[in-house]
Amino acid sequence: MIWGATELGEEMLYESMTRGIRITVEPDFLEEESEPADDHYVWAYTVRIDNVSDKVVTLRRRIWYITDAGGRTVTVSGDGVVGEQPTLRPGDAFEYTSGTPLATPSGLMRGTYSMETDSGEIFEAEVPAFSLDSPHDWHRLN
8 A cells, every 4th residue: 555645835735545546635724614713623524545456346335534733533434425336447437525514623544445346345535644734733743
């Protein structure tokens, strides 16, 4: 597995590669959805999954670990992503946007996608750890 992060102006793009499945994540703090006075901070994150392998894969399950600046971690898991279980042929990509709130002005997310090949083999594709940073915090976690 390969991990990386690239700064795109104010935004960061995080990337991982597992068995020919490249996952990139771009988080975005949503100021207009957040209420700092009420300890409510909201982020959107856009995930792109590229199949650069020579196998057909289907995303079956996801698991997210969401950690706030106080060290509290919430685990979220379920079937597919955004109500879908996309099948990706070699060269295909799937992109979606979701979001998460936190009670702190920064945090960290990481996770895995359970991928199934067309032959029935299941493997875990790592989602890169990515920072949830807001202008209401004085430091970046990642």
